Amino acid sequence: MKIKKAVVLSFFSPSVLLRKGVRNECSRRQVVDELLELEKERNILRKRLTRNEEKQRMLVLGLEEDSRPDTFWNEARERGIWLVGLLTAQSVSSIVLEANEQIISEHPTIIFFLTMLVGAGGNAGNQAAVRVVRNLAVAPDETKIQLELRREIRMALILSFVVSLVGILRVLATPAASLPEAIAITSALFVIVSSSILLGASLPFLLQSLNAGPANAATSIQVIMDILGVFLTCLISTFLLTLLSPTFESAFAYT
Numbered sequence: 377m378k379i380k381k382a383v384v385l386s387f388f389s390p391s392v393l394l395r396k397g398v399r400n401e402c403s404r405r406q407v408v409d410e411l412l413e414l415e416k417e418r419n420i421l422r423k424r425l426t427r428n429e430e431k432q433r434m435l436v437l438g439l440e441e442d443s444r445p446d447t448f449w450n451e452a453r454e455r456g457i458w459l460v461g462l463l464t465a466q467s468v469s470s471i472v473l474e475a476n477e478q479i480i481s482e483h484p485t486i487i488f489f490l491t492m493l494v495g496a497g498g499n500a501g502n503q504a505a506v507r508v509v510r511n512l513a514v515a516p517d518e519t520k521i522q523l524e525l526r527r528e529i530r531m532a533l534i535l536s537f538v539v540s541l542v543g544i545l546r547v548l549a550t551p552a553a554s555l556p557e558a559i560a561i562t563s564a565l566f567v568i569v570s571s572s573i574l575l576g577a578s579l580p581f582l583l584q585s586l587n588a589g590p591a592n593a594a595t596s597i598q599v600i601m602d603i604l605g606v607f608l609t610c611l612i613s614t615f616l617l618t619l620l621s622p623t624f625e626s627a628f629a630y631t
Contacts (some may be wrong), residue, residue: 463601486610489561494569500572506575511524528574528576560620
């Protein structure tokens with residue numbers, strides 16, 4: 377019994393407790409130091425991850441770190457070259473108008489609404505291009521191409537129908553416009569808006585594959601639809617007015 381009491385007293389003696397306290401304090405400090413080291417490593421990894429994400433966004437947008445414009449004149453030169461190229465391409469629309477001078481002279485109402493048609497196509501394509509470019513910058517993933525295109529196909533059909541409905545009401549509100557001209561202009565509007573949305577959604581992926589920078593899709597789609605819009609308007613108007621005008625004239629002559 378005395379031996380057990382001596383063992384217990386020795387276990388709780390001040391010297392033993394002091395040694396255990398020092399040992400526990402050292403272990404706590406060691407744990408704290410390890411936690412601080414882990415926190416430092418986590419901060420370093422977080423900074424590296426942020427830097428890699430930023431580089432990835434720049435690569436998606438076609439702005440590699442080495443080719444980023446450093447001065448005002450470098451940026452002006454790069455943007456100027458792109459704008460001059462788009463300006464040269466946009467002048468092709470005048471050739472299309474000159475080639476379809478006959479249908480325009482016979483139906484001048486087409487010219488009245490040509491800016492509406494071309495503008496609607498450019499705006500619709502710009503919306504689709506900006507959305508795709510933003511998604512590529514936030515979460516670049518090649519598997520999203522099919523999903524984005526499927527979504528934009530549905531969007532193109534819905535928006536084309538809505539815009540065409542408003543368009544035919546606007547054309548019919550013009551006293552100088554005939555019903556065949558309204559049908560031709562509205563049909564051209566439907567085709568222009570739908571094709572513009574599909575091209576606007578596809579162009580960023582095409583520019584990315586060519587390393588031309590998807591961010592240029594927003595300005596490129598405007599010029600593309602200026603040319604394509606004029607061409608589609610003249611083509612569809614020529615076909616429908618040639619087909620419908622004699623029918624309506626004979627119908628009104630009969631009545």
